[in-house]
Amino acid sequence: MSAVRMTEGSVQVESCKAPLFYRQSEPAAGEVRMSVLLLHGIRFSSENWLNIGTLETLARAGCRAVAIDLPGLGRSKSAEAPAAVGELAPAGFLREVCEQLSLSPAVVISPSLSGMYSLPFLMQHQALIRAYVPVAPICTDKFTAEQYQSVKVPSLIVYGDQDAQLGELSLSNLRNLANHSVVVMKGAGHPCYLDDRDTWHKALTDFLKTLFICTKEWSDMDRCPEKKELNHPHTPTFTLTHSDGCSVETHSLSLPLTFHPLSKTHLGSDVLGLLLPVPLPACFSASMFVTSNSTNNCTECVVKFKL
Known part of the structure; x- marks a missing residue:
């Protein structure tokens, strides 16, 4: 079983006048696949994510997880607090948290009270969010169906079927999210992750696996060694910058794919991130035509995916 590193710290957010405490988990060795920001409800704190093992579970899944x-x-x-309980907080609050902790783009896990923070952030800063996991959050009624439909971020809506207060109510609004799936936890109440941590962790890690589809590392213009991670897209175009400064762009694809530009420092090399629709067949291929702006040479690269 892979080792996990746990740390604690604080981060200064300008609007709060005092530091915010956080707990962090990450793999002790190996590559960090993505960042996760965990929020909490009014009666809880980051300690709950520690006690039920969510921080550890995420680190073992290859994530850097920060619970504030x-x-x-x-x-x-x-x-x-930048807003009263039940009122929408400025979207800049979580933006600053993510910037200060170098989390962007992050998977945001948001139960109950924390909806007042996460929903404005989701609506105004999709580019900073890799995926969204609302767990019966408050304030879902403060946005229109059209606003939810404009959100393209992959979302996992979770609630307990015994949550009479916010479960179905939050779902009725969140189901307007354009790219979502739903997990109903049987026999669980409002803090459903506390009532059935095993089901919670399985639902969460299964969802994260859909974000780990495929990344390609280009060693040169003709070879495309396979990598194993998906990078969530925030723009519909793709440009890859090589270490020699030339630019590579895709010209056509045999499958509809969405691209995310990545810095060459992400994996220590030039990286192409692909987002593919799920569910996917076990094995398929796509043809990519790339051109080097420095040489104007066009090369076809047939990339085979095996999930």
Whole structure:
């Protein structure tokens, strides 16, 4: 079983007047596949994610997971909340948290109270969010169906079937998200992740696996060694910058794919990220035509995917 590194720290967010406490988990060795930001409800804190094993589970799945204590709660009691409970917080709050912790783009896990923070962030800063996991959050009624439909971020909606207060209510609004799936946890209440942590962790890790589809590393113009990670797209175009400064662009594809530009430092080399529709067949191929702007040479690369 892979080792996990756990740390604690604090981050200064300008609007809070005092630091926010956080707990962090990550693989002790090996590549970090993605970043996850965990929020919490009004009666809880980052300690709950530690105690039920979610921080450890995410690190073992190859994630860097950061659980913050929201302003005025947990070990962030001295921090000033940017909005009253039940009111929408400025989207810039979580943007600054992610910037200060170098989390973007992050998978955002948002139960209950934290909806007042995560939903404005989702609506205004999709480019900073890799995926969204709302767990019966508040404030879902403060946005229109059209606003939800404009969100293209992959989302996993989770709630307990015994949550009479926010379960079905939040679902009725969140189901308007353009790219979502739903997990209903049987016999679980409002903090459903506490009632059935095994089901919660399985649902979460299964969802994360859909984000780990495929990344290609280009060693040169003719060879495309396979990698194993998906990078969530935030733009419909793709440009790959090589170490020699030339630019490579795709010209045509045999399958509809979406591209995400990645810095060459992400895996220590030039990387192409692909987002493919799921579910997928076990094995298929796509042809890519790439051109080097420095040489104007066009090369066809047939990439075979095996899931």
